[in-house]
Amino acid sequence: MAFCESCGKPVYPLDTVCSNCGTPVKHPVQPVSRPDPVYDSVRSGDIEPPQTSPYAVLGSWSFVGSILLMGLPIAGFIIAIVWASGTTYNLNRRNLARAYLLIIGIFVALYLFIVIIAIALGGSALLLNDIIQ
Ligand SMILES: [Zn+2]
DSSP, X not given: OXXXXXXXXXXXXXXXXXXXXOOBOOOOOOOOOOOOHHHHHHHHTSSOOOTTSTTOOOOHHHHHHHHHHHTSTTHHHHHHHHHHTTOSSOHXXXXXXXXXXXXXXXXXXXXXXXXXXXXXXXXOHHHHHHHHO
16 A cells, blocks of 8 residues: 555555645555576576475485385374475475375275265175175
8 A cells, every 4th residue: 555645645556646635646666576596497497406495306216215204104194294284395295295195085085985885885894895806
């Protein structure tokens, strides 16, 4: 919100003169967002971002390590949730954790769907075993 230089009343973005005193309004120039040199250079493919950047490219072995960590029983699931929530600084790892949780979610949903269909079709655990095997 801009204010009249003469009387101090607020002026609206499309006003050319102050509605209170008639003084011509100077609207402040919108600040241009400063470019992020790391982000820009990464997008243009000029350089690889430094390892300290959230856009740092994870190496293959970092992916292997991350996947193995998330594959740990129970603890890995907690690690994946922590990473997916954005606690990890690196965006590659955050998205990897989110993808991992999505895959788990898809398989759980598929499993539940099959169980529900099996129950609807006849409702016995024996039938469910027939479907799975
Ligand atoms: Zn005014």
